Amino acid sequence: MSVPVYELSDSRAATDALLETLRNGRWRPGAVGRFLRMAAHRSLRQATRHPCAFTQAGALHGLLFTSARGPGARTWVATSWTLTVLHLGLLETRDRLSGADVITLLRGNLPTTALGRSRWSGLLAIALDLADGRLARRQGTVSPFGDYADSLADAAFWTWLVLGHEPSRTVRGVALATWMVPVVAVTAVGxxxxxMPDRPRPALLRPAAAMQAVVAVRHVARR
Structure with missing residues (x-):
């Protein structure tokens, strides 16, 4: 007897089971509907099984929500909270968010803060990115949730910065391609x-990191 997707503690196994549902159903509307129902069911069940993390996510985003300023800032925070609580299953055996996870979520919400609107926001995002990775490795709290949140925080912040503050069309195009192409490719293959395939992790050449540095320095110099 197979174990229901929402009962699987291994997030990779659960993701593979969900994708297999799509593949076996040949991506027909009925298969897509089953995929969405199963994914939603798992997300809700996993959220109830991580009450500490659920509370932490609510408290953090509550603070961000009350201090958010600017057009669409509160919608941004609400979206961040929704994505966070729907993916608590990626914590797997951990029952709470780690310090590194909190830093990652703060980085993803930088556009809603005063610091995020400063000329130093790009450099601050890079510093926070380095800090959360180092802290996760030091504390042994590396998890699929942290990996997911890190990728999403990068995509959210840098896309916002490039589209809203980078005047060069060439730089905008190269930056968006650098961050979006790997995500689209991995998703399509999965x-x-x-x-779900492993994400490519080049050991020497890191185009996304290099692009972030370029955009951050240009943002400082321009303002």
Whole structure:
């Protein structure tokens, strides 16, 4: 007897099971509907199984929500909270958010803060990115949740900075391609195979990190 997707504690196994549902159903509307229902069911069940993390996420985003300023800032925070609580299952055996996870979520919400609107926001985002990675490794709290949140925080912040504050069309185009192409490619391969592939992690050449540095320095110099 197979174990329901929402009962699987291993997030990778659960993701593979969900993608297999799509593949076996040949991506027909019925298969897509089952995929969405199963994913939502798992998300809700996992949120109830991580009450400490759920409370932490609510408290953190509550503070961000009350201090958010600017057009769409509170919608941004609300979206961040929704994505966070729907992916608490990625914490797997951990019952709470780590310090590194909190730093990552703060980085993803920088656009809603006064610091995020300063000329130093790009450099601050890079510093926070380095800090959360180092802290996670030191404390042994590396998890699929942290990996997911890190990628999403990068995509959210840097896309916002580039689209809103980078005047060069060339730089905007290269930056968006650098961050979005790997995500789209990995997702497409996962859906086709019915199994999530590992994300490419180049050991020497890191185009996304290099692009972040370029955008951050240009943002400082321009303002």
């Amino acid at each position: 859906i086709r195979r019915g199994k």
